[in-house]
Amino acid sequence: MRRFTRWTDQRVEDIIGNLLRAGVILSALVVFVGAMVYLARHGQKPVDYRTFRGEPSDLRHIRGIVEDAASFEGRGIIQLGLLLLIATPVARVAFSIFGFALEGDRMYAGFTLIVLMVLLFSLLGSSLS
């Protein structure tokens, strides 16, 4: 039984490892594409990050980011890539719940669920308001 549990642990970890790598590579590619569009269109403009203004509201919310990216806006595509990057650890945690449940470890499935709730609260809760 113990041997079986360890094998499952390792199997779940392998899948998670691949999931993380895929998420990072995908988001880096999307950010890179966005960067090309952004730099080609705005590369010659002056830069100013000295004073904090905050991003325009369309780049703060999931819906606005997706809309901007769909209309091939450079900054929107980059932001979509960053959103994918932020979603990667969230997907990892979600998959861990599945992994613990598969092993019959209810206590840890519960702990992981708490972590997922906190992450979703941050990502969706503040974004919907």
Place this chain on the structure above:
Amino acid sequence: MNILEFTGLVCAGSVIAGLLGSLTGLGGGVVLVPLLTLFFKVDIRYAVGASLVSVIATSSGAAAAYVKEGFSNIRIGMFLEIATTIGALLGAFLAARVSGNVIATVFGLVLFYSAYLAGRPRVKHAFDDIPDPLATRLKMNGSFPEGEGMRHYCVHRVPTGFSLMFGAGALSGLLGIGSGAVKVLAMDQAMRIPFKVSTTTSNFMIGVTAAASAGIYLNRGYIDPGLAMPVMLGVLAGSFIGTRILVRAETKWLRLVFAAIILMLGGQMLYKVLAGRI
């Protein structure tokens, strides 16, 4: 400076930060924010947002390699992530309430502390195998590959570790760093988890912790795509090179150089706050 030049320079700086961070195991965040605020004159809130994004990238990238080696303990990590993610939410909320000066001051102090941690020789503690009842109930004790066999270890002082992790999460959310140093401190020193297990488990926790504050950062407009783009791609490239070129070489002198750099950056950060230039 136009956007093209700025992007190129920030990207180059981020490659170096990512390289140093992965070679010393301290992460790029602690160098990035001072680099952006002191040399590129970026407002600290934008700097913190960009740094946080790069922290998720490097942590997820490295964790993919570590989980296969069998060192990291997912149960310890997941349990402590309850503390780090809630701490990170608190830190991110605080970041919106306090002024840039307060963030810069706390950052300066954290830099001093990181320099101290990086510069001092690591204290090895004796392992004991008397199981702690709470850690046993939480199924945290584990084993890791060493030499030819597996070595068993017992986890201790779970409540202390849990509280320290809450602090690590809050710092991460406030400053946009991975605060891996505090996480390793909590696991290695307080909970007596073997160093290799502590560092790899900390690494996988960093990405999840950072994701908890990233949502709030995004919503508050701290994450600027134009700035986060060169930082993320640069740090990712730097840490990738770092893990490739140097796996087993002597890192003692490198840690000392790194300690000196962050000590300097910490001093400069605090000086600028006092001089009223941040």
